[in-house]
Amino acid sequence: MARVKISSVPTIRRLPSYLHIIEAAQKEGKDFISGTVIAEELELEPIQVRKDLAITGISGKPRIGFPVAELLDAITKFLDWHHTHRAILVGAGNLGTALAGYAEFNRHGMSILAAFDSDSRKQGTRINGVEVFPLEKIGEKVKELEIELAVLTVPSPYAQETTEVLLAAGIKAIWNFTNIKLKVPKGIIVQKEDLSSGYAVLSVKIARNRN
Amino acid sequence: MARVKISSVPTIRRLPSYLHIIEAAQKEGKDFISGTVIAEELELEPIQVRKDLAITGISGKPRIGFPVAELLDAITKFLDWHHTHRAILVGAGNLGTALAGYAEFNRHGMSILAAFDSDSRKQGTRINGVEVFPLEKIGEKVKELEIELAVLTVPSPYAQETTEVLLAAGIKAIWNFTNIKLKVPKGIIVQKEDLSSGYAVLSVKIARNRN
DNA sequence: TAGATTGTTAATCGATTAACAATC
DNA sequence: TAGATTGTTAATCGATTAACAATC
Secondary structure (H helix, E strand, C coil), rough: CCCCCCCCEEEEEEEEHHHHHHHHHHHCCEECHHHHHHHHHHHCCCCHHHHHHHHHCCCCCCCEEHHHHHHHHHHHHHHCCCCEEEEEEECCHHHHHHHHHHHHHHHHCCEEEECCCCCCCCCCEECCEEECHHHHHHHHHHHCCCCCCEECCCHHHHHHHHHHHHHHHCCCCEEEEECCCCCCCCCCCCEEECCHHHHHHHHHHHHHCCC | CCCCCCCCCHHHHHHHHHHHHHHHHCCCCCCCCHHHHHHHCCCCCCCHHHHHHHHHCCCEECEEEHHHHHHHHHHHHHCCCCEEEEEEEECCHHHHHHHHHHHHHHCCCCCEEEEEEECCCCCEEEEECCEEECCCHHHHHHHHCCCCCCECCHHHHHHHHHHHHHHCCCCCCCCCCCCCCCCCCCEEEECCCHHHHHHHHHHHHHHHHHH
């Protein structure tokens, strides 16, 4: 009986970088790639790569490695990147515009179908091909376009009130780029992308390096 | 003998969110804030907040909590956010522009003093107040402006070659927003900000939620 | 005083790493 | 065959959580 392997968040976070390496190997015409090679490329331990790849269910051959095509397929499916994630962008500023045009996401199933902004000068224009609507249209568009995900890139002071609008529209998953901890009911998925925490780690490293 | 408390990366990553909560408390005129309150706000365990705050060296009072002003000062200093980090932005696209205008970073010591882009139409213009120069000027400007940090927001295919230019210019720390694992000599600090790994976690959560 | 909160020490949990037989 | 790599089982490491005395 096939049991679902338990996968940890750290493992999930590493999978996209594996995917990237394996895609490069495929472009070079390789049919197999070893965990050792992937590990070298990313400066990880080989055992960690093997453990991570185990969750895909693909088995490798000793001395040869893992089959590239199968691995790409299995990782993509594991990440649910073979499905389209129908998304809206809320807050059409620079960050939102950057995300709308980020090829990496588009290639992996994220489809931003509409953007929203409170600035009437932006309404009716397009950012990276995505039309910008007033916030009032969120409810209507979410239903019409069968949206499952909202990418939140409004200024932080508006994060919570905008979230209320999204919840009212029936949104079940929010990718939160603000530095506000959103208050949402149980069952709503919130993924917080915290640039400040990255800056904190970097800053501490630099400070330690100075001494 | 005062020993430097060991601090883990997870702890450092949580400090900015504590700072945010404590700043809000200060604005409300509060002189003390308890770990319990911070934990509630962020949906963390109180014991985790107390452990994390211990690295600042500030001690709290039972029943009352931690002194807000001292805590803000200690966290800011711990993160080295009281020093100015002189930075350049390499790649003046939408993401770079967003980072240049991100008030959160400016408020906490990151000072972007110049931007660079290979697109000659951008050269001479300003993004969020930062002047854009051709890449050829990097070496000169890094010396002139005493830059210690480069924020890398070029398209991924140019990430490694741009890094070589930065290294040649004497840059010792790179904040890498591309999805390329940069090859750098030992001693160079690279902080990778990986949006794809966030998307991976989100995507898996959504997929699990559908079942 | 009563009791909420701190801070220390110990226990638990989970992720990473090590060891090594199996095998291509 | 020889030996590099896989995959499993066990050991280690480090982070989180629990327990609880001290105390404001």
